[in-house]
Amino acid sequence: MLAGAVFGYRGLVRQIVTEIVAKLEGKARIVATGSYAPLIAAKLPELQIVDPDLTLEGLRIIATRNLTS
Numbered sequence: 001m002l003a004g005a006v007f008g009y010r011g012l013v014r015q016i017v018t019e020i021v022a023k024l025e026g027k028a029r030i031v032a033t034g035s036y037a038p039l040i041a042a043k044l045p046e047l048q049i050v051d052p053d054l055t056l057e058g059l060r061i062i063a064t065r066n067l068t069s
Contacts, residue, residue: 010040017046 013032021028032041033054041047051057 006039010044013040014044014046017044021046 017030021030029049030047031049031051031054032038032044032047033051035052037047037050037052041050
């Protein structure tokens, strides 16, 4: 069942990325985030950067700024 979810989600991500890149005429840097990012990105060369902790790092930066101001 996990394989079906991974394959299905990869297809979904591939199509979304294809549409966005076409709309932006290839001027897009695609970043995969989240704990499953490495699994999903493994077979998607369209995803240029894989950073599973990007969202959490952003939240940490915001929290730090709010606590120090």
